[in-house]
Amino acid sequence: xxxxKDAGHLFRFAGLFVLAFIVFLVVRGYVVPKSFxxxxxxxxxxxxxxxxxxxxxxxxxxxxxxxTDVLDTKSKGKHAHVNCEACHGPLAKHAEDPASVVPVKPxxxxxxxxxxxxxAAKPKSFPQVDPANHSNGVPCETCHHPHNPAIADAxxxx
Amino acid sequence: xxxSRRHFLVLMPxxxxxxxxxxxxxxxQASNYKISEHWWGMLIDIPKCIGCGxxxxxxxxxxxxxxxxxxxxxxRYHVEDENMTNPQxxxxxxxxxxxxxATEDAGKYFFVPKMCNHCSDSPCTxxxxxxxxxxxxDGVVLVDPKYCxxxxxxxxxxxxxxRYIHPDKKVADKCSLCYHxxxxxxxxxxxxxxxxxxxxxxxxxxxxxxxxxxxxxxxxQVLKPQMATGAKAYYNGLDGSVR
Amino acid sequence: xxxNLAIIFGEQVxxxxxxxxxxxxxxxxxxxxxxxxLYPFITGLVAGAFILASLERVFHVEAxxxxxxxxxxxxxxxxxxxxxxxQLHLGHPERSPEMYFTPHSTSAMAMFGYVYLWYLMAVxxxxxxxxxxxxxxxxxxxxxxLLRWLYKLMTLGSDNISPRSLHIDEKVGWVVTLIGxxxxxxxxxxxxxxFGSIKANPWWSSPLMxxxxxxxxxxxxxxxxxxxxxxxxxxxxxxxxxxxxDSIAKYLFxxxxxxxxxxxxxxxxxxxxxxxxxxxxxxxxxxxxxxxHIVIQIILGTVTPxxxxxxxxxxxxxxxxxxxxxxxxxxxxxxxxxxxRWNVVIGGQLFSKSFLGYTTYKMALVTREGSLVAAGLSxxxxxxxxxxxxxxxxxxxxxxxxxxAGD
Numbered sequence: 190x191x192x193x194k195d196a197g198h199l200f201r202f203a204g205l206f207v208l209a210f211i212v213f214l215v216v217r218g219y220v221v222p223k224s225f226x227x228x229x230x231x232x233x234x235x236x237x238x239x240x241x242x243x244x245x246x247x248x249x250x251x252x253x254x255x256x257t258d259v260l261d262t263k264s265k266g267k268h269a270h271v272n273c274e275a276c277h278g279p280l281a282k283h284a285e286d287p288a289s290v291v292p293v294k295p296x297x298x299x300x301x302x303x304x305x306x307x308x309a310a311k312p313k314s315f316p317q318v319d320p321a322n323h324s325n326g327v328p329c330e331t332c333h334h335p336h337n338p339a340i341a342d343a344x345x346x347x
Numbered sequence: 348x349x350x351s352r353r354h355f356l357v358l359m360p361x362x363x364x365x366x367x368x369x370x371x372x373x374x375x376q377a378s379n380y381k382i383s384e385h386w387w388g389m390l391i392d393i394p395k396c397i398g399c400g401x402x403x404x405x406x407x408x409x410x411x412x413x414x415x416x417x418x419x420x421x422x423r424y425h426v427e428d429e430n431m432t433n434p435q436x437x438x439x440x441x442x443x444x445x446x447x448x449a450t451e452d453a454g455k456y457f458f459v460p461k462m463c464n465h466c467s468d469s470p471c472t473x474x475x476x477x478x479x480x481x482x483x484x485d486g487v488v489l490v491d492p493k494y495c496x497x498x499x500x501x502x503x504x505x506x507x508x509x510r511y512i513h514p515d516k517k518v519a520d521k522c523s524l525c526y527h528x529x530x531x532x533x534x535x536x537x538x539x540x541x542x543x544x545x546x547x548x549x550x551x552x553x554x555x556x557x558x559x560x561x562x563x564x565x566x567x568q569v570l571k572p573q574m575a576t577g578a579k580a581y582y583n584g585l586d587g588s589v590r
Numbered sequence: 591x592x593x594n595l596a597i598i599f600g601e602q603v604x605x606x607x608x609x610x611x612x613x614x615x616x617x618x619x620x621x622x623x624x625x626x627x628l629y630p631f632i633t634g635l636v637a638g639a640f641i642l643a644s645l646e647r648v649f650h651v652e653a654x655x656x657x658x659x660x661x662x663x664x665x666x667x668x669x670x671x672x673x674x675x676x677q678l679h680l681g682h683p684e685r686s687p688e689m690y691f692t693p694h695s696t697s698a699m700a701m702f703g704y705v706y707l708w709y710l711m712a713v714x715x716x717x718x719x720x721x722x723x724x725x726x727x728x729x730x731x732x733x734x735x736l737l738r739w740l741y742k743l744m745t746l747g748s749d750n751i752s753p754r755s756l757h758i759d760e761k762v763g764w765v766v767t768l769i770g771x772x773x774x775x776x777x778x779x780x781x782x783x784x785f786g787s788i789k790a791n792p793w794w795s796s797p798l799m800x801x802x803x804x805x806x807x808x809x810x811x812x813x814x815x816x817x818x819x820x821x822x823x824x825x826x827x828x829x830x831x832x833x834x835x836d837s838i839a840k841y842l843f844x845x846x847x848x849x850x851x852x853x854x855x856x857x858x859x860x861x862x863x864x865x866x867x868x869x870x871x872x873x874x875x876x877x878x879x880x881x882x883h884i885v886i887q888i889i890l891g892t893v894t895p896x897x898x899x900x901x902x903x904x905x906x907x908x909x910x911x912x913x914x915x916x917x918x919x920x921x922x923x924x925x926x927x928x929x930x931r932w933n934v935v936i937g938g939q940l941f942s943k944s945f946l947g948y949t950t951y952k953m954a955l956v957t958r959e960g961s962l963v964a965a966g967l968s969x970x971x972x973x974x975x976x977x978x979x980x981x982x983x984x985x986x987x988x989x990x991x992x993x994x995a996g997d
Contacts, residue, residue: 195755198723198748199762202716205746217691222494230694231481235491236382242527245409246536268542275401275540279408303445304399304542310423310449310456311397315543417615436612436946461614470790476700477688496688497681499621500699506790508614508943512621517681574789590944 266337388579402537409536427454467577611947638811659984792867891926
């Protein structure tokens with residue numbers, strides 16, 4: 190009895206801890222998201238939320254659904270595996286509602302130069318030219334149609 | 348455009364319906380994506396990369412990456428003869444607008460696209476104090492922007508420098524392997540827009556995946572193998588000087 | 591060696607936005623600022639002050655008894671401030687309770703919340719309460735107004751200060767201090783582990799890191815308490831107990847030797863093994879970190895105080911001279927230990943993980959993570975200490991508090 194009387198304050202201190210722990214458990218039950226731990230130590234819903242983000246690039250398969258003529262031209266040339274949107278920009282909105290977004294024809298002086306400007310750094314087998322000397326200022330598309338850049342077909346596939 | 352009016356009237360609704368199913372919101376609703384049937388990685392084919400920067404621009408457009416930060420970037424190496432320990436490396440604005448013309452002919456040059464390696468033993472996941480970054484059951488390392496504290500411990504722990512703190516959202520951010528695309532049967536934005544096929548998505552659980560076949564028949568490497576991160580970005584033709 | 595590296599890196603040395611050579615694009619801006627330097631410095635002071643207090647309580651070093659209560663209150667003042675630099679650094683401080691609700695067991699940082707809470711409540715507050723309980727009860731009876739209610743609250747409703755209850759307090763307090771020693775090591779050692787366990791960063795990754803952090807913490811804590819004791823005693827216009835200060839300085843000297851040896855071991859090991867990171871780190875220490883590392887941390891902050899302290903241990907000097915040397919050594923030691931934290935945290939982010947380049951730390955002045963905030967947070971604990979000393983006087987006051995008759 191004497192021990193309890195003289196150690197009573199210690200039990201009160203311990204009691205504070207117990208009380209705090211209980212409050213903690215209750216709050217935790219409310220605050221931790223329900224999907225936490227579903228797949229691992231993270232919020233399971235995060236996976237579905239991230240997967241639901243909007244798509245900006247439609248992808249060549251979608252473009253090819255409508256633009257079959259371009260597909261015909263392109264598939265015969267060296268640009269067969271270049272994605273439409275690599276040059277025309279992200280067009281998922283256009284695929285969803287073609288009238289709402291009209292794709293812009295990019296400026297070939299900038300666009301073609303990005304890949305085809307000659308540089309010692311590029312693989313030797315890759316077609317590359319010095320833009321200043323190659324065409325004397327004549328725009329690239331005069332001789333090379335972007336969808337099929339081989340010179341022989343220029344003018345035929347417009 | 349050479350479509351006849353009749354073609355147009357038939358194809359339009361078909362395309363719209365096809366697209367709607369592609370845009371279906373969640374993996375569960377996109378009826379054919381089963382998370383446990385996939386294990387994603389990427390192949391990066393160094394000899395094919397021309398340093399055009401399309402991938403960096405496409406990623407920025409697809410994922411709203413803020414300027415000055417990079418979910419993916421391209422480095423240009425210049426290795427003079429046998430001096431593999433001192434390559435000259437540049438990455439102007441991450442290679443977003445391509446690279447300046449290289450004039451020196453001595454030594455070898457090549458481009459190295461970099462990205463999150465989606466490590467299976469990811470050190471960034473190990474150090475996250477609250478579980479805001481994680482490896483999904485299909486092998487993609489993601490960040491939960493609603494749970495992240497922005498402590499930047501994961502940024503410190505990544506050996507490849509692929510993470511950053513988003514300047515506006517104040518949470519950790521990085522390449523998500525375009526998770527919102529690959530779960531809908533599309534490929535990543537960078538792979539889609541690479542003109543030479545230097546970047547290719549690979550599903551390591553799909554035996555019919557041609558890239559999976561490539562990995563099994565060619566010498567490939569990962570970056571910093573000594574870190575034992577289980578990196579899943581495989582490089583074909585990687586030079587010993589690459590850091 | 592340094593000049594060869596300058597030639598090699600010289601090719602790429604074009605300083606654009608503070609970058610020399612090549613850095614991965616996302617590495618250019620530093621993630622962890624001066625606030626993250628401040629945090630281990632503060633918890634180091636807490637751990638060190640507590641270890642000094644435990645020297646008296648557990649190991650019965652009688653000479654330092656005058657500083658016992660002051661050391662505990664100092665530890666508490668700094669511990670209260672410790673989470674603030676972290677909260678100011680976080681992108682989303684409002685989400686920090688997530689560390690309590692869903693701590694990730696593989697992350698050293700996740701244990702912060704629990705270790706902090708354990709140390710604060712189950713060690714420091716508990717020990718202070720047990721040691722002061724008699725005074726608190728007496729003060730709750732003798733003071734008036736709001737202060738009276740505060741003291742009453744602190745008694746937890748028990749006014750039992752019988753000899754037996756105080757004896758129980760004494761025994762329990764001894765156990766708490768005993769547990770407190772490894773707890774103090776854990777409080778600061780885990781911070782060292784946070785850095786030491788990052789394989790991606792060769793400047794940090796080392797099993798020595800937690801040990802170095804703990805010993806340098808003890809140096810800073812002991813020096814800090816010594817300086818505070820001397821300053822406070824002077825302010826109170828009381829005579830400084832020179833035997834006490836001599837004893838503290840002796841322990842400071844011993845711990846400092848161990849700390850210095852550990853740092854030298856790390857250095858020698860790095861230079862000898864010379865792994866792939868060595869050239870880049872060596873260049874960094876000789877250029878970007880020359881002032882903070884070589885000049886401030888090593889020469890001014892370690893070698894000089896060690897020389898001063900060793901002189902006082904070997905040569906019999908007059909009291910006044912000794913006191914001046916202790917103060918000088920103590921101040922230099924504190925600066926040196928802060929520099930050590932700076933060199934670890936900031937230094938670890940100045941070099942590229944490609945080992946091909948370096949960046950610059952641009953410390954702002956008035957932003958949330960700027961130098962003004964850091965300075966403010968460094969001074970704040972002293973204000974808290976002032977309040978605590980007023981609330982819980984460490985010394986028997988001139989008009990001693992008598993128990994109320996009939997109790």
